Amino acid sequence: MKQGFQKYIPFRPIPLPGRTWPDKVIDKAPVWCSVDLRDGNQALINPMNLEEKIRFFQMLVEIGFKEIEVGFPSASETEYEILRALIDRGLIPDDVTIQVLVQARPHLIQKTFEAIEGAKNVIVHFYNSTSTLQRKIVFQKDMEGIIDIAVQGAKLVKELTNAREDKKMHIRYEYSPESFSGTEMDNAVRICEEVLDALDATQENPVILNLPNTVEGATPNCYADQIEYFCTHLKGKERAIISVHPHNDRGCGVAATELAIMAGAQRVEGTVFGNGERTGNADIMVVAMNMYSQGVDPRLDFSNLPKIKEIYEQSTKMKVHERHPYAGELVFTAFSGSHQDAINKGYAYMQNSGTPYWEIPYLPIDPADVGREYEPVIRINSQSGKGGAAFVMQQSFGYSLPKEMHPEFGAIVKHACDQAGRELRPEEVFSLFETEYLIIHRPYNLKSYKLFEENSGEGDAAVHFEGVLRFEHEDHAISGVGNGPIDAFFKALKTVGITNYTFVNYHEHAISSGADSKAVSYIHLIGPDGRTLFGVGRDSNISLASIKGIICAINRSKKTAE
Ligand code: KIV
Ligand code: ZN
Numbered sequence: 001m002k003q004g005f006q007k008y009i010p011f012r013p014i015p016l017p018g019r020t021w022p023d024k025v026i027d028k029a030p031v032w033c034s035v036d037l038r039d040g041n042q043a044l045i046n047p048m049n050l051e052e053k054i055r056f057f058q059m060l061v062e063i064g065f066k067e068i069e070v071g072f073p074s075a076s077e078t079e080y081e082i083l084r085a086l087i088d089r090g091l092i093p094d095d096v097t098i099q100v101l102v103q104a105r106p107h108l109i110q111k112t113f114e115a116i117e118g119a120k121n122v123i124v125h126f127y128n129s130t131s132t133l134q135r136k137i138v139f140q141k142d143m144e145g146i147i148d149i150a151v152q153g154a155k156l157v158k159e160l161t162n163a164r165e166d167k168k169m170h171i172r173y174e175y176s177p178e179s180f181s182g183t184e185m186d187n188a189v190r191i192c193e194e195v196l197d198a199l200d201a202t203q204e205n206p207v208i209l210n211l212p213n214t215v216e217g218a219t220p221n222c223y224a225d226q227i228e229y230f231c232t233h234l235k236g237k238e239r240a241i242i243s244v245h246p247h248n249d250r251g252c253g254v255a256a257t258e259l260a261i262m263a264g265a266q267r268v269e270g271t272v273f274g275n276g277e278r279t280g281n282a283d284i285m286v287v288a289m290n291m292y293s294q295g296v297d298p299r300l301d302f303s304n305l306p307k308i309k310e311i312y313e314q315s316t317k318m319k320v321h322e323r324h325p326y327a328g329e330l331v332f333t334a335f336s337g338s339h340q341d342a343i344n345k346g347y348a349y350m351q352n353s354g355t356p357y358w359e360i361p362y363l364p365i366d367p368a369d370v371g372r373e374y375e376p377v378i379r380i381n382s383q384s385g386k387g388g389a390a391f392v393m394q395q396s397f398g399y400s401l402p403k404e405m406h407p408e409f410g411a412i413v414k415h416a417c418d419q420a421g422r423e424l425r426p427e428e429v430f431s432l433f434e435t436e437y438l439i440i441h442r443p444y445n446l447k448s449y450k451l452f453e454e455n456s457g458e459g460d461a462a463v464h465f466e467g468v469l470r471f472e473h474e475d476h477a478i479s480g481v482g483n484g485p486i487d488a489f490f491k492a493l494k495t496v497g498i499t500n501y502t503f504v505n506y507h508e509h510a511i512s513s514g515a516d517s518k519a520v521s522y523i524h525l526i527g528p529d530g531r532t533l534f535g536v537g538r539d540s541n542i543s544l545a546s547i548k549g550i551i552c553a554i555n556r557s558k559k560t561a562e
Helices: 036-042 050-063 077-088 106-115 132-139 143-162 185-198 220-233 253-262 284-292 305-316 337-353 386-397 403-420 426-438 485-494 542-561
Strands: 031-034 067-071 097-103 121-129 170-178 207-213 240-246 267-270 445-455 461-471 474-482 502-513 516-526 532-539
Touching (some): 031 284, 050 077, 050 305, 097 106, 097 170, 170 185, 185 220, 337 386, 403 516, 461 485, 474 485, 502 542
Parallel strands (some): 031 067, 121 170, 170 207, 207 240
Antiparallel strands (some): 445 461, 502 516
């Protein structure tokens, strides 16, 4: 990289000896506030239209948000009309509070109060910039001037609320010292105390103090230090609800949120999937699911994440990245063979041990908890390893291939992947299995058969096999007697010169396809050339399933010999 880094001023962490947040653990959900419809929306190339915003709002309500920032009604007519539509159409549930943002400027505050007329529960969120940089470059004001803007704003907000006393509106307040993390901490504390006083905040009617990491400019621990400093230095803290609003410029929005909660934040503002100005806001879905995966109830419902993602993508025209935590297309997919093997063992362990906990390596959460299925957990590519294909057959189609058969079928799948030059979908894996084992009727085809048992009267039973085997364009009647169906069938094969196949063992299990249940039999033979061979038979008759499996193995040996 060309030299250029010298032009950047490093962030100066605040001294905070005796900080306590590193020892804290997140054990309860904060109050969540979605700012998707404001911070998220204002960062879109094409902001949402009325219908899109309404649909998104309804989705946020379904997820469980009780506080939703719906817009900036004084900023544009569209924003104003959208807010009116939500109120006039009665779309805001009684237990949901809408939040509106406004700069601490008198005419904008006036317009905002006009826009919220008739809403039951509202948070009027006003802000002004307080950071050292903004004061120097944008406002050219000293701190006294900045405090005056906030206090005048607070007084007007209070006055306009009082004027609506008879209107049955429940109006609460939020103040943000914008760019809080770039503000000297004593200035941030001071301005917020003045605002609390101007609003007559009390423990019964606390004011939300929202402390934005407007541009993330330091490691997340620095933000956590600032939050802890603020919480421990604010006079009359019980009059305030401490809220955080992290952005993601260094890619640490989620981390900064988590550390801020540890440092004392009671409320979090962010967006679902992290859309927002520049690199976005803190991703509330990820913060919430991180809690969930630690056994903490996030009090938000992401059990239908694919649907949420679909609505998000349609409304914002943004894409959720394939590797996005919890939501990405690929996040429950294991490509590596050793990962697949471990996951496989994890599922087996869960089933056999009956553990009440989620204990599967490489899968931090149960995909089903976010509306994903086990089926796509493993995708098959040429690196998947022999267990991967067997896992798909088991998980997606209910076929439990015996372990000794895994290398053979694994090699078939690997070859097909190499040929296709891509990964295979589960249905393609099944189709390979079908072609290789289930629909192979040449050179030997059993056209009819009869099996019956004869008892000597002394407890010894002999099984008789009689049937017609078609090969070399002719039907051959065959018969044999043995101590079981498999033995009898081998004896019958001998009568037409099919010899030199040694039976090793077989596995069978039932499989349900639709209403009818079938037996699947896996036959392991050693062929005339000493090679290991597998055959699979499937039939509603368990004996015929094994016999079909033997013919399958023999047919396959002929196919490979040809
Ligand atoms: O990022 C920010 O500082 C904001 C404020 C307006 C709260 O969005
Ligand atoms: Zn923001």
